[in-house]
Amino acid sequence: xxxxxxxxxxxxxxxxxxxxxxxxxxxxxxxxxxxxxxxxxxxxxxxxxxxxxxxxxxxxxxxxxxxxxxxxxxxxxxxxxxxxxxxxxxxxxxxxxxxxxxxxxxxxxxxxxxxxxxxxxxxxxxxxxxxxxxxxxxxxxxxxxxxxxxxxxxxxxxxxxxxxxxxxxxxxxxxxxxxxxxxxxxxxxxxxxxxxxxxxxxxxxxxxxxxxxxxxx
Amino acid sequence: xxxxxxxxxxxxxxxxxxxxxxxxxxxxxxxxxxxxxxxxxxxxxxxxxxxxxxxxxxxxxxxxxxxxxxxxxxxxxxxxxxxxxxxxxxxxxxxxxxxxxxxxxxxxxxxxxxxxxxxxxxxxxxxxxxxxxxxxxxxxxxxxxxxxxxxxxxxxxxxxxxxxxxxxxxxxxxxxxxxxxxxxxxxxxxxxxxxxxxxxxxxxxxxxxxxxxxxxxxxxxxxxxxxxxxxxxxxxxxxxxxxxxxxxxxxxxxxxxxxxx
Amino acid sequence: xxxxxxxxxxxxxxxxxxxxxxxxxxxxxxxxxxxxxxxxxxxxxxxxxxxxxxxxxxxxxxxxxxxxxxxxxxxxxxxxxxxxxxxxxxxxxxxxxxxxxxxxxxxxxxxxxxxxxxxxxxxxxxxxxxxxxxxxxxxxxxxxxxxxxxxxxxxxxxxxxxxxxxxxxxxxxxxxxxxxxxxxxxxxxxxxxxxxxxxxxxxxxxxxxxxxxxxxxxxxxxxxxxxxxxxxxxxxxxxxxxxxxxxxxxxxxxxxxxxxxxxxxxxxxxxxxxxxxxxxxxxxxxxxxxxxxx
Numbered sequence: 001x002x003x004x005x006x007x008x009x010x011x012x013x014x015x016x017x018x019x020x021x022x023x024x025x026x027x028x029x030x031x032x033x034x035x036x037x038x039x040x041x042x043x044x045x046x047x048x049x050x051x052x053x054x055x056x057x058x059x060x061x062x063x064x065x066x067x068x069x070x071x072x073x074x075x076x077x078x079x080x081x082x083x084x085x086x087x088x089x090x091x092x093x094x095x096x097x098x099x100x101x102x103x104x105x106x107x108x109x110x111x112x113x114x115x116x117x118x119x120x121x122x123x124x125x126x127x128x129x130x131x132x133x134x135x136x137x138x139x140x141x142x143x144x145x146x147x148x149x150x151x152x153x154x155x156x157x158x159x160x161x162x163x164x165x166x167x168x169x170x171x172x173x174x175x176x177x178x179x180x181x182x183x184x185x186x187x188x189x190x191x192x193x194x195x196x197x198x199x200x201x202x203x204x205x206x207x208x209x210x211x212x213x214x215x216x217x
Numbered sequence: 218x219x220x221x222x223x224x225x226x227x228x229x230x231x232x233x234x235x236x237x238x239x240x241x242x243x244x245x246x247x248x249x250x251x252x253x254x255x256x257x258x259x260x261x262x263x264x265x266x267x268x269x270x271x272x273x274x275x276x277x278x279x280x281x282x283x284x285x286x287x288x289x290x291x292x293x294x295x296x297x298x299x300x301x302x303x304x305x306x307x308x309x310x311x312x313x314x315x316x317x318x319x320x321x322x323x324x325x326x327x328x329x330x331x332x333x334x335x336x337x338x339x340x341x342x343x344x345x346x347x348x349x350x351x352x353x354x355x356x357x358x359x360x361x362x363x364x365x366x367x368x369x370x371x372x373x374x375x376x377x378x379x380x381x382x383x384x385x386x387x388x389x390x391x392x393x394x395x396x397x398x399x400x401x402x403x404x405x406x407x408x409x410x411x412x413x414x415x416x417x418x419x420x421x422x423x424x425x426x427x428x429x430x431x432x433x434x435x436x437x438x439x440x441x442x443x444x445x446x447x448x449x450x451x452x453x454x455x456x457x458x459x460x461x462x463x464x465x466x467x468x469x470x471x472x473x474x475x476x477x478x
Numbered sequence: 479x480x481x482x483x484x485x486x487x488x489x490x491x492x493x494x495x496x497x498x499x500x501x502x503x504x505x506x507x508x509x510x511x512x513x514x515x516x517x518x519x520x521x522x523x524x525x526x527x528x529x530x531x532x533x534x535x536x537x538x539x540x541x542x543x544x545x546x547x548x549x550x551x552x553x554x555x556x557x558x559x560x561x562x563x564x565x566x567x568x569x570x571x572x573x574x575x576x577x578x579x580x581x582x583x584x585x586x587x588x589x590x591x592x593x594x595x596x597x598x599x600x601x602x603x604x605x606x607x608x609x610x611x612x613x614x615x616x617x618x619x620x621x622x623x624x625x626x627x628x629x630x631x632x633x634x635x636x637x638x639x640x641x642x643x644x645x646x647x648x649x650x651x652x653x654x655x656x657x658x659x660x661x662x663x664x665x666x667x668x669x670x671x672x673x674x675x676x677x678x679x680x681x682x683x684x685x686x687x688x689x690x691x692x693x694x695x696x697x698x699x700x701x702x703x704x705x706x707x708x709x710x711x712x713x714x715x716x717x718x719x720x721x722x723x724x725x726x727x728x729x730x731x732x733x734x735x736x737x738x739x740x741x742x743x744x745x746x747x748x749x750x751x752x753x754x755x756x757x758x759x760x761x762x763x764x765x766x767x768x769x770x771x772x
Binding site for chain 3 (some may be wrong): 072075076078080081082084160163164165166167171174175177178212
């Protein structure tokens with residue numbers, strides 16, 4: 001099992017894990033990020049404080065530190081011990097990405113005309129309804145480009161878990177490089193192209209959404 | 218900012234149960250600026266009150282206090298006998314009963330015209346989708362934009378958008394309608410189509426508080442004209458009296474400038 | 479666990495440090511074996527040999543690992559690295575008349591051992607340095623002074639006894655290492671980490687079922703936690719540790735080979751093992767047969 005092309009199934013398997021990580025982490029980050037953004041623009045000062053603290057704390061912490069906490073420090077405290085590695089990776093990358101999503105959405109919320117929220121309040125919507133039906137849908141539309149950048153960065157960031165027990169694309173690449181130092185260039189190309197394809201998929205999706213929502217903004 | 222319900226009820230005591238909107242001793246500051254001073258105003262059921270005055274007189278702010286889009290610092294505001302609630306679900310319920318039309322239309326940009334009108338009834342009034350749509354189509358028919366139902370707001374003219382905004386407010390079956398300079402952002406040729414809808418509404422007996430510069434509308438549709446300047450109500454009179462024989466110098470000055478145009 | 483507090487603190491503060499797992503490894507007071515430093519050693523070597531130069535100079539630079547307990551380890555507060563490899567280094571230095579305190583220790587990691595020898599940054603590499611044909615193209619390797627093979631480090635109460643038992647279990651090692659590929663081929667789920675010490679942590683806290691790499695390295699960790707960890711499974715690969723030297727000084731091969739053979743005979747090799755890897759509780763093995771120099 002030496003050549004990277006002869007063992008392409010291993011490459012695909014590794015990228016499949018990268019895709020799973022990206023999808024799951026992306027889901028966690030989007031849900032949590034949206035919640036944080038809503039808390040930050042909301043009327044309850046305690047929640048505003050909690051969200052602001054979380055965003056400040058996590059956004060200023062390197063992903064590696066987050067991973068060391070989830071994969072190394074937490075198990076020593078008896079946390080996450082029986083948890084599957086994929087889930088731990090999802091927690092680390094998802095929690096880390098959430099504040100960036102929150103900030104992207106918050107910038108989108110700020111881009112939504114104040115009159116929109118006012119009109120929603122005027123027909124008797126509660127803060128939650130206002131967010132859910134009026135402000136956030138428009139904020140998401142305005143946030144598509146920064147959200148896409150954040151998700152692209154996140155997809156590449158999944159590579160950090162290569163040194164925390166997950167045999168995803170980067171770990172597999174290291175494995176190949178270690179075994180065939182002659183093929184280093186080819187191995188690099190194969191894995192770089194793999195990542196490029198993933199990132200381009202996100203870009204295409206963002207482009208499609210932007211076009212679809214053009215009329216409704 | 219707080220509304221003190223204990224504030225003394227001033228001269229605007231309701232006239233034997235027919236008062237629908239009542240403001241008593243309302244005060245509001247923006248920092249040092251006293252934007253609403255000793256406001257006492259009672260609007261009866263079915264009455265159409267037009268608020269006029271120079272810009273910066275506080276007339277828009279007054280309009281917006283009635284559904285608490287602007288909180289006041291002191292005084293009492295009652296709608297249909299009950300005081301304005303603080304923020305929260307009760308305030309949302311209150312607002313559902315008070316229709317509002319904005320200067321800049323504020324249609325929900327990501328919703329179609331039909332969805333703009335049905336969103337409130339479905340989510341706030343908990344009507345079924347079919348019920349809300351039937352009613353919405355009736356209202357859009359009434360304001361003359363039924364054929365635009367599936368378009369997005371950005372695809373409509375300003376006049377059409379404002380008529381949709383009126384339909385959106387009406388869909389909530391409000392007790393009173395607030396109009397905050399509804400024609401100020403419109404091109405002249407579109408003003409009439411909006412005013413026609415408002416006159417029609419007035420004739421159907423809707424209680425309306427209208428902040429506007431349209432003196433023609435005030436003459437034809439208003440029961441009363443309220444003149445404001447510097448955050449105070451300076452004059453209240455029927456349109457005929459007000460326009461032919463204003464009492465205060467500020468009002469004379471204001472009318473002089475407006476009517477010369 | 480006596481290390482818990484240190485581990486938590488270390489893990490919280492820093493990145494991928496070997497300190498996390500190793501705590502007090504290497505802080506032991508024993509100074510290793512007492513070597514007999516040759517007097518007037520220079521006279522024993524012919525003029526022009528590298529050994530003569532080193533003996534005349536009175537010092538030698540030896541590259542060892544600083545992060546492998548039992549083999550080559552230096553704690554943050556330690557002056558000298560300790561382990562089986564440094565002991566071999568002391569034996570060799572003594573033969574040149576160089577006392578242990580005159581040795582300049584240099585940390586070498588797996589990736590820089592050839593380069594350090596080629597550039598003369600070190601005179602010898604004794605750093606769990608497996609003898610391979612590829613390496614012998616670019617550097618000299620005398621030995622083997624120790625033979626080990628890939629094994630498994632498991633908790634004392636683990637049910638894993640043979641290599642067949644790893645199927646379906648999670649086994650960690652260093653990301654990208656050959657050991658990790660090998661264990662994957664045996665049907666285990668590979669769990670790559672940045673350092674061995676992080677990997678040991680995963681075994682200790684029960685996150686993974688086993689750690690795999692050269693048995694010698696595993697023995698070092700087992701020696702640190704003799705009650706909690708044990709090394710199992712017959713070696714399923716062969717790693718022959720050699721002493722690396724510059725290919726420009728082929729004369730060093732005979733000297734290294736003879737000196738280590740002497741130590742194997744007079745018991746210094748066995749003492750070196752007992753004081754280091756032997757602490758894990760394993761019996762001292764028979765010293766391996768050294769290759770002939772070509």
